[in-house]
Every structure is written in structure tokens, then in C-alpha cells.
Amino acid sequence: MRLFAIxxxxxxCGLWFVEAMPSRFLLLLTGSIAGASLFLILxxxxxxxxxxxxxxxxxxxxxxxxxxxxxxxxxxLLITGxxxxxxxxxxxxxxxxFSLLIxxxxxxxxxxxxxxxxxxxxxxxxxxxxxxxxxxxEQLSHRLPVSSERLSIQVTGQVCSPVRQTAESISxxxxxxxxxxxxxxxxxxxxxxxxxxxxxxxxxxxxxxxxDVRLKTPYSLRNPGVFDFERYALINQxxxxxxxxxxxxxxxxGNISSEKSNNPSQVTYNQDNLSFEDRFSQFRLxxxxxxxxxxxxxxxxxxxxxxxxxERHLLSNLQRELLIESGTAHLIAISGLHIGLVFLWTLFLxxxxxxxxxxxxxxxxxxxxxxxxxxxxxxSFAFLSGFDLPSQRALIAxxxxxxxxxxxxxxxxxxLLSCTVSIMLVIQPMSVLSEGFWLSVIxxxxxxxxxxxxxxxxxxxxxxLQCLLSACMSLFGGLFxxxxxxxxxxxxxxxxxIISFWVLPLDILAxxxxxxxxxxxxxxxxxxLLWLSDLGITIVETGLLFFTNKIPAIDISSFHAAIGLxxxxxxxxxxIVRNKILNVVFALQIVTLLIAxxxxxxxxxxxxxxxxxxxxxxxxxxxxxxxxEFNFIYDTGFANxxxxxxxxxxxxxxxxxxxxQIDLLLLSHNNQDHSGNFSELVKSFSVxxxxxxxxxxxxxxxxxxxxxxxxSQGWFDSKKLNKVEPCFGEIVINRDIKLIWFSANSIYKQxxxxxxxERLFDGNNASCLLRLEYFEHSVLLTGDIEKEAERxxxxxxxxxxxxxxxxxxxxxxxxSSSWSFIAQILPRLSIVNSGYLNRFRHPRDEVLxxxxxxxxxxxxxxxxxxxxxxxxxxxxxxxxxFRDTNHHFWNH
Numbered sequence: 001m002r003l004f005a006i007x008x009x010x011x012x013c014g015l016w017f018v019e020a021m022p023s024r025f026l027l028l029l030t031g032s033i034a035g036a037s038l039f040l041i042l043x044x045x046x047x048x049x050x051x052x053x054x055x056x057x058x059x060x061x062x063x064x065x066x067x068x069x070x071x072x073x074x075x076x077l078l079i080t081g082x083x084x085x086x087x088x089x090x091x092x093x094x095x096x097x098f099s100l101l102i103x104x105x106x107x108x109x110x111x112x113x114x115x116x117x118x119x120x121x122x123x124x125x126x127x128x129x130x131x132x133x134x135x136x137x138e139q140l141s142h143r144l145p146v147s148s149e150r151l152s153i154q155v156t157g158q159v160c161s162p163v164r165q166t167a168e169s170i171s172x173x174x175x176x177x178x179x180x181x182x183x184x185x186x187x188x189x190x191x192x193x194x195x196x197x198x199x200x201x202x203x204x205x206x207x208x209x210x211x212d213v214r215l216k217t218p219y220s221l222r223n224p225g226v227f228d229f230e231r232y233a234l235i236n237q238x239x240x241x242x243x244x245x246x247x248x249x250x251x252x253x254g255n256i257s258s259e260k261s262n263n264p265s266q267v268t269y270n271q272d273n274l275s276f277e278d279r280f281s282q283f284r285l286x287x288x289x290x291x292x293x294x295x296x297x298x299x300x301x302x303x304x305x306x307x308x309x310x311e312r313h314l315l316s317n318l319q320r321e322l323l324i325e326s327g328t329a330h331l332i333a334i335s336g337l338h339i340g341l342v343f344l345w346t347l348f349l350x351x352x353x354x355x356x357x358x359x360x361x362x363x364x365x366x367x368x369x370x371x372x373x374x375x376x377x378x379x380s381f382a383f384l385s386g387f388d389l390p391s392q393r394a395l396i397a398x399x400x401x402x403x404x405x406x407x408x409x410x411x412x413x414x415x416l417l418s419c420t421v422s423i424m425l426v427i428q429p430m431s432v433l434s435e436g437f438w439l440s441v442i443x444x445x446x447x448x449x450x451x452x453x454x455x456x457x458x459x460x461x462x463x464x465l466q467c468l469l470s471a472c473m474s475l476f477g478g479l480f481x482x483x484x485x486x487x488x489x490x491x492x493x494x495x496x497x498i499i500s501f502w503v504l505p506l507d508i509l510a511x512x513x514x515x516x517x518x519x520x521x522x523x524x525x526x527x528x529l530l531w532l533s534d535l536g537i538t539i540v541e542t543g544l545l546f547f548t549n550k551i552p553a554i555d556i557s558s559f560h561a562a563i564g565l566x567x568x569x570x571x572x573x574x575x576i577v578r579n580k581i582l583n584v585v586f587a588l589q590i591v592t593l594l595i596a597x598x599x600x601x602x603x604x605x606x607x608x609x610x611x612x613x614x615x616x617x618x619x620x621x622x623x624x625x626x627x628x629e630f631n632f633i634y635d636t637g638f639a640n641x642x643x644x645x646x647x648x649x650x651x652x653x654x655x656x657x658x659x660x661q662i663d664l665l666l667l668s669h670n671n672q673d674h675s676g677n678f679s680e681l682v683k684s685f686s687v688x689x690x691x692x693x694x695x696x697x698x699x700x701x702x703x704x705x706x707x708x709x710x711x712s713q714g715w716f717d718s719k720k721l722n723k724v725e726p727c728f729g730e731i732v733i734n735r736d737i738k739l740i741w742f743s744a745n746s747i748y749k750q751x752x753x754x755x756x757x758e759r760l761f762d763g764n765n766a767s768c769l770l771r772l773e774y775f776e777h778s779v780l781l782t783g784d785i786e787k788e789a790e791r792x793x794x795x796x797x798x799x800x801x802x803x804x805x806x807x808x809x810x811x812x813x814x815x816s817s818s819w820s821f822i823a824q825i826l827p828r829l830s831i832v833n834s835g836y837l838n839r840f841r842h843p844r845d846e847v848l849x850x851x852x853x854x855x856x857x858x859x860x861x862x863x864x865x866x867x868x869x870x871x872x873x874x875x876x877x878x879x880x881x882f883r884d885t886n887h888h889f890w891n892h
Contacts, residue, residue: 005418007121008425011128012432021137021889031130038123132429136234136889139430142187143233144240146892149216149837155179155192156250158208160281162288164313166641170202171195173238174211176278192240193218193233206285208250215242219836219892221612222865222883223649225656234890235389235430284309284384291514294526299534300541303332307499307507310334310385319541325552326544327474327485328492331499334382335390336397336440341500342381342508343398347374371402381508389428390436396423413448417441433890439476446472466493487551494547495540503540506533606737606774606871608805611653612861612882613637613645615811615835615842616673619781620653623774625733632664632739634770634781639676646677651684653866661686664731666741668767668783670697679705693743693768693783695724727768736873740771740800744789747797764810765789771800775873778802780825782809790821801825805869805877808832808851808858812843817850827856829869829877836862 157174164171175191194213203209218241220229233241288309295301302315312320312332323329330337351370354360360369378398382391397420404411411419421441424431431437446469470489485491510529517523609620616638623630637645665687667675679702681687692698702724728746731739746768748760759766767783780803785793790809793801806827810816811834830851834842843860851858859867865883872878883891 002414002418003117003121004124005422005425007124008128008422009432010121011125011130012132012425012429014125014129015132015136015430015433016888018133018889019887021133021140024134024137027130027133027137031127031134034123034126034130038120038127128425128429132425132432135429139234139237140890142190142237142239144189144215144217146217150214152212152214153179154210155189155213156208156210157192158278158281159203159205160191160285162205162285162311162313163202165202168640169195169197169642170199172203172205174209175281176208189239191236191238192242193238194241195243196245197243203247205289206282210248210250211244212246213242213244215240216837217241217892221614221649222886222891223612223653224866224882224886225652226649228891230890230892231433231888235434280383284386287384287515291511294514295530297527298530300537303503303537304507304510304530304533306332307334307338307504308385308511310388310391322541322544322548325485326491326495326548327470327488328495328544331495333390334385334388335436336394336444337496337500338504339378339382339391339394340398341504343374343378345374345505346377347371350374368406371405375399375402389431389434390440392428393420393424393431393437393440396420396427417444417448439473442476443469443473463493487547490551491544491547494543498536498540502536503533506530506536604775604873606772606777606779608779608869608871609653610807610831610833610861610867610869611637611645611649612865613649613833615838615840616645616676617668617783617807617811617833618645618650619807620650620657620659621772622657622659623733623737625737627733630663630731630733631659631661632666632770633662633681634666635668635674635783636665636678636681637676638673640672644677644680646680650681654685659685661688663688664739665690666727666768666770667692667698668769668781669693669764670701671764671784674767674784675701678702689725691725691727691729691741691768693727693745693766695726699724736773736775738773740773741768742771742797742800743768744785744792747793751796760792761789764815767809769793769800771803774871777871777877778804779869779871780806780827782807784810784816786810786813786815787818787821790816790818794820794824798824803827805829805831808843808847810842811838811840812847813840814844814846817847819850822850822854822856826854827851829879830856830858831867831869832858832860834860834862838862 155174155177156179157177159172160175161173171193172195173191173193177189177192179189192213192215194211218230218233218238220227220231222228233239288305288311291308292301292305292314295304298304302312302319305314306312310333315323315332320329323332347370349370350373351366354364354366354369360366375398379395382395385391397416400416400420400423403409404416424437467489470492474485474488506529510526510533513522513526513529517526603624604626605624607622607624611618611620614637617635618637619634621632621634623632633650636650639645662681662685665678665681667678667690669675670692675692675698678698682690682702690698690702726746727741727743728750729741733739743766744761745759745766764784764786765788767785767789769783769785770781772779772781780801786809801821801824803825804827806825806829808817808830809821812832832843843858848858859879859881861867863883864881865886866881868880868882870878870880
């Protein structure tokens with residue numbers, strides 16, 4: 001069982017290393033050959049396939065018989081001396097030949113079991129990979145092809161998720177889709193993620209509608225250490241994303257009533273034709289909507305909704321941040337902890353009541369009845385919470401345990417885990433692409449290994465286990481997500497018992513009572529249970545705030561997280577093996593890695609990262625020189641109430657690059673796609689200088705966001721943070737490295753000696769430009785300047801414009817990149833920041849043709865992801881494109 005699980009897991013993990021999916025015929029052929037070979041090996045069973053030694057023994061016995069016959073012939077003088085000599089020589093030579101092979105055959109025969117296991121492991125792994133790849137190919141066949149993007153069509157489907165609302169927009173998921181298939185060269189779409197802006201009416205969850213949509217294939221921003229939405233969409237069967245402007249209600253033909261719609265006409269459908277999945281989704285969403293009305297008057301509606309239906313959309317941003325930084329986010333995600341607790345509660349209660357009746361015990365033992373009831377109740381809870389991957393894993397594990405108990409199988413914990421993992425991979429082989437799968441398996445393996453190695457399990461042992469588990473899982477969280485919770489041991493030790501034995505039972509009882517309110521149950525009882533649950537959540541949040549403020553979480557790179565995991569493994573080996581030499585060698589390896597990392601010196605270099613932040617702009621620069629390193633950021637991308645490029649992209653990249661201090665933060669101008677949420681960088685990092693093209697507006701924004709952000713009251717220090725500086729100045733690192741920032745307004749003021757408040761340009765034309773001079777190389781970052789500012793800079797600051805590498809102004813808009821401006825710069829490499837299929841159609845083809853006329857290479861972050869440019873003295877620029885170098889089969 002363990003061999004099968006590990007081999008199958010290894011085969012499925014091969015999906016991580018595939019750039020393009022092989023054809024289905026090749027996968028079927030390879031899988032069939034491997035499966036047939038595996039079947040023959042299993043069919044052979046106990047047959048000795050490696051019987052070469054037995055044949056050798058038979059030949060040696062025949063040689064002895066010949067020698068005995070020769071001796072008898074000599075005694076009886078039946079043969080001549082010559083024939084005796086020749087036969088004796090032949091026998092001796094045969095014996096000597098075979099005797100040379102005896103040691104080799106002995107080794108081969110002694111390890112035949114290992115060789116058989118290796119062959120079996122390899123064949124299972126090949127079969128597992130082919131099976132997983134076939135499933136993935138089927139999934140990808142439903143994805144909207146690139147050739148069908150930007151088509152406006154009508155789709156009919158059911159809203160199968162809660163509608164997430166903000167002040168400006170809504171987002172939802174539509175499933176059970178019907179559409180005009182002739183427009184798509186693909187299998188039918190299964191789930192699409194839609195958004196809309198400023199609607200007069202809102203679609204209801206569980207209802208069916210006709211949507212006028214414009215779709216595109218799932219697309220993610222490609223940067224190192226950043227969430228990959230394309231992988232998420234593949235795992236969750238989201239085949240397209242898009243937006244809609246109008247929708248039309250589909251009313252049940254048997255029960256037509258007036259519904260909310262943007263259009264007055266109404267289309268009908270037959271409720272009886274819905275599938276079981278559609279009916280269940282409709283039932284779940286209706287119950288969720290009813291329960292959300294009930295919990296809306298409570299103090300913590302987000303907690304109640306997350307713990308009962310597994311939906312976290314009602315949690316505030318502050319609550320999400322608190323849970324992540326305290327390492328307790330798993331408490332509000334329906335997973336093995338919650339479903340296991342439901343199973344154990346039901347098992348205990350049913351077994352206690354069942355054992356009271358002799359008649360029931362005669363029909364079925366109480367422990368079997370408890371397990372069946374617990375499994376059914378846990379399955380009901382899992383289906384009610386949406387039956388996502390964590391719920392499936394927990395339910396499979398409980399089912400395997402009940403099966404082993406029913407059939408009296410004396411399986412060890414490792415065998416139970418192996419069986420569970422095998423079933424998971426057979427049902428959902430793509431789960432290996434999810435971080436949650438690995439966190440679950442690693443946590444359970446860690447617990448089983450530690451528990452099985454210790455016989456005396458006192459309270460001290462369990463505290464040590466909790467400490468090691470918290471440290472291990474925190475480091476894995478840092479490896480996957482870049483955030484290390486230093487207080488995870490204390491917060492989990494404090495919060496898990498309250499959530500498990502206070503909040504969660506009360507929420508489930510309140511939910512059950514709410515379901516029964518129509519048959520006589522009390523509405524006041526539901527409110528009372530939720531009020532008691534609020535008391536527990538209040539204690540948990542208060543404790544989490546206390547521990548988080550005293551021991552805050554830190555951002556951590558993958559390298560440091562891996563070093564920490566190695567240290568924990570070494571600690572565990574020292575505890576189990578108790579071999580001083582092995583422990584010293586392991587410790588020296590870790591110290592060597594740390595010293596090599598600290599002592600590594602990249603030499604003189606300028607590293608520019610043009611980040612993929614969608615329709616916005618952000619560039620991170622690092623200059624390595626003799627006196628250390630100089631880090632700067634030019635623009636911070638887009639931000640609104642739902643999204644922040646700083647949180648989603650810039651902070652993870654800075655963490656991965658181990659950058660903690662920003663020597664210069666330069667904001668080109670006061671647009672949300674260039675300076676969105678820049679105050680978060682000021683809060684999270686040490687910013688030495690802050691420069692902006694429109695300093696007054698940025699100063700107001702900085703102070704306003706500080707005043708209204710109650711959660712971060714302690715980060716603003718007016719003495720530490722200088723006033724936002726205007727866009728005119730320079731930093732000279734040495735005679736070969738210089739940074740110069742300027743704008744059309746600052747040049748105008750310097751040359752005319754005007755009053756500091758007087759401006760020549762506003763908006764895009766007020767953008768602050770940054771010029772980098774690095775040995776023989778030069779770079780120009782241009783913001784959103786348009787032709788008017790370009791013309792003014794050509795006339796009054798022409799000497800600052802020529803550059804080898806430039807950022808194309810205003811994302812390649814027709815309002816920028818005039819012929820004279822490009823001719824003045826004469827770039828060899830031009831890079832444009834733009835969003836994939838953005839509504840402005842940036843960059844324009846006419847603009848790209850202008851750069852081509854000047855023989856400039858043009859790279860687009862929408863096509864290539866993060867574009868990295870490395871400059872070194874006396875060397876040609878080196879460029880790296882993240883989407884090309886880190887491409888997987890699920891990516892564009």
C-alpha cells in the first residue's frame with residue numbers, strides 16, 4: 001500500500017514539470033504498455049522470475065555426475081587415458097567459467113526483491129502520470145480557447161456562488177452553462193467567473209439567468225512568488241472569465257413570478273429538467289441566503305458563515321489579515337479539523353445512546369452504528385460547505401478509517417494514510433497542484449511519524465508535538481505563501497480548543513435549529529446560540545490581536561523557509577537517531593548554506609524588474625556596488641477596494657528578493673494605476689525617500705490613509721518619514737552610477753524660476769521621469785507622459801532623454817510616443833506595462849510600429865510576464881521573461 005501510494009504520488013507530481021501536455025494517444029499508449037507490464041509482474045506474484053541461479057546449480061550437479069562417471073571409468077579401464085584427459089579438461093573449464101559468475105548471480109538474486117520493487121514503483125509512477133495527464137487534458141479541453149476571446153455572446157447558467165459585492169462592482173460564478181457552442185472550438189464551458197459594474201439589480205444565488213457576456217480565457221499575472229490564477233482556475237474547473245452588462249431572469253415555467261432583471265422580458269425553464277447537482281447547489285445557496293439574513297445581526301457574520309457553509313466572503317480585510325498573521329487561517333476553512341470533529345461528536349453521541357438499548361445492540365454493535373452515523377453526518381456537513389477539495393480529503397480519510405474498523409483490518413496509521421492518499425489521487429489527481437493538499441498530507445505525516453516514535457505520551461509530549469507541528473507548518477506556510485507566523489504555537493494552542501469545543505458546536509446547532517424553525521423550533525434559540533458563539537469569537541479575536549501585536553508575523557523568503565525546515569528535520573533526527581556524528585554533519589551543512597548565502601556577492605550589477613501588474617506600472621530596481629546595495633521602486637501599480645498590486649505582486653516579489661529597505665520610492669503621478677496603495681509599502685518597509693510627480697496630492701493621500709486605517713495606527717512616524725519630495729533631484733552613488741529624476745513641471749520651474757506652486761502640466765503630463773546612468777548603460781522610465789510633455793522635454797531637457805532601455809510611456813497609448821520623442825531617445829530595448837486584453841487596447845499597433853521603425857525590440861509584460869533586465873559593466877544587457885522561463889501546461 002505504501003509503495004503504491006508513493007509511486008502514484010510521484011507520477012502525479014510529474015504534472016509540475018510538464019510545459020506542454022502530450023497528445024492523448026501517446027498518453028494512452030504509454031499508460032497501456034506500463035499497465036500491461038505492471039499486470040504481468042503482479043500476475044507472476046511468487047513465481048521466481050530470476051531463476052538463473054537455479055539453472056547454474058543444475059549445471060554444477062551435472063558436472064559432478066560427469067566427474068563421478070569418469071572416476072568409475074578409470075577404475076574399470078572402460079575408456080582410454082586420452083579421452084579421460086580431454087573430458088576432465090572440458091569439465092574443469094566449464095566449472096571455472098560458471099564459478100566466475102557465482103558471486104554476480106548471488107548479488108543479483110539476493111536483491112531481486114529490491115529490483116522487483118523498483119520496477120513496480122516505476123511502472124505505477126508511469127501509469128499515475130499518464131492517468132493524471134489524461135484527466136488534465138480533459139479539463140483543458142473545456143477551457144475557452146484564445147481564438148474565441150473577446151466574443152460577445154449569451155450564456156444561460158445558474159449562479160452557483162455567493163454574490164460578492166463592493167461599492168462599485170459585483171463578482172460571481174456561473175455553472176450549468178448553456179451557450180452557442182458553434183462559436184467555440186472547445187468542449188462545453190462548465191464554470192465561468194463573471195463581474196459587473198454599477199448594476200441596478202443584483203442576481204440572486206441559486207437562480208438561473210441569461211447573461212450577455214464578453215469572455216476571455218483564465219489569465220494570471222506572472223511574477224515570481226505570486227498567486228497563479230491560471231492554476232487555480234484549472235483545479236476549480238473555471239473555464240473562462242469575463243464581465244456582463246445585462247442579465248435576464250429565467251423563471252420556473254411551473255411557478256412564474258416577477259423577478260429582478262435588467263430587462264423587462266422574462267424567459268422560462270422547466271425546474272424538473274435540472275440535474276441533481278443543480279438542485280443541490282440551488283438548495284445550498286438558498287439555505288445560505290436564509291442563514292446569512294439570520295447572522296447579519298450578529299457581531300461576527302463572517303466567522304459564522306465560514307464555519308458553517310465554508311464561505312469567507314463576509315470576512316473583513318482586517319479579519320483576514322489577522323488570521324493570516326496569527327497562523328490561524330485554517331480555523332475558518334472547512335477542512336479535516338472541522339469534519340473530523342463533527343464525525344467524533346456524532347460517533348460519541350450515537351454510540352452512547354445506542355448502547356442504552358439491548359435491542360439495537362443485537363441488530364448492530366454500537367461502535368459500528370456510531371461510525372455509520374458519524375460518516376453520514378460528516379458527509380452532510382461536507383456537502384453543505386460546498387464539498388471542496390479539503391472537505392473531500394477529510395471525508396475520504398474518515399471513510400477509509402471506518403472501512404478498516406468494520407472489516408477488522410489491523411492497519412497502521414501509515415497504511416491508513418497511504419490508502420487515503422491513493423484514493424484522493426485516483427479521484428482527483430490534480431490535487432497535487434494545490435498547496436492545501438501538501439499542507440494536509442505533511443501535517444498528518446508529521447503527526448503519525450512523531451506519535452509512532454514515542455510510547456510515553458504525556459501532556460508534555462503533546463505540547464512538544466504542538467510546538468514542533470506549529471513551527472513546521474509555519475515554515476511550510478512561509479515556503480508557499482511568504483508569511484511566517486512567529487506566534488503560531490501560542491495562537492493555535494489558545495484558539496483551537498475554543499473554536500473546536502465552543503464556537504463550532506454552537507454554530508452547527510444554530511444552523512440545525514434554523515433548518516427546523518419551520519417545524520416548531522424556536523427562532524429565539526437560534527439567536528441565543530449565535531450570541532453564545534459570538535462570545536467565543538470575541539475571546540479568540542482578542543487573543544489573536546494580543547499575540548499578533550506582541551509577536552508580529554514577518555515576511556520570509558523561500559530560501560530561509562527551506563533552511564528552517566532543514567533545521568527542524570535535523571532536530572527531529574537528533575531526537576530519534578541520537579547519533580552525534582550525523583547531527584554534527586547535518587548542522588555543518590546548514591551553517592555552510594547560510595554562510596554561502598550571506599557571503600554571496602553578485603558583484604557590480606543593475607537589476608531591473610518590470611513587474612506584471614496588469615493595466616498599471618511598477619518597476620523594482622536593485623543596484624549592487626562596492627558599498628552595498630541600493631533599492632528603488634518606480635510606481636506601485638493599480639489598487640481599489642478589491643485589489644492591490646502592492647499586496648498581490650510587489651510585496652511577494654520584494655520578500656522573495658529579500659529586500660527590506662527601499663532607498664527611493666518614486667511615484668510618477670497621482671493615478672490609481674501607478675500609485676495605488678503606496679502607503680502599504682511605507683507601512684511594511686523602511687522607505688528612506690519618497691518622491692512624487694504630484695507631491696501635494698500624494699502627501700494628502702498618505703496622511704488620509706494613515707488616519708483612516710485603524711489597524712495600522714502604530715506604523716506612521718512623521719519623524720521617520722520625510723515629507724513627499726517634488727520631482728527634481730539626483731543620487732550619485734559613484735562616478736559611474738547616477739539616478740536623476742525630473743518632470744516637465746520641474747524643468748519648467750527651474751528654467752523660469754517660477755513660484756513652486758505654479759504648474760505647466762497636470763495629470764499624465766505631470767509624470768515624474770527617472771533616468772539611470774550605470775557605467776556605459778542608460779535607462780529611462782517615463783510614466784504616463786503624453787505628446788505635450790514629450791515635446792517640452794525635447795525642447796528643454798534633450799540631454800536627459802537618450803537611453804538604451806526605456807519604458808514606453810502611457811502603456812503604448814496613441815497619445816504618447818511621438819516620432820520625435822522616440823528619435824530623441826533611440827532605445828534598443830523598449831518595454832511596455834499593460835494588462836492582458838485591456839479595455840484601452842494598449843499598446844496600440846501604430847505605436848509599436850514606430851518603435852520597430854527605429855529597430856527597437858519591444859517586450860510586453862502582458863505577453864511575457866515579469867521582464868527582468870540585468871546590466872553589468874562591459875557586458876550586453878541580459879533579459880529574462882518569467883512567463884517563458886517558468887511556463888507550465890496550464891499557462892498561456
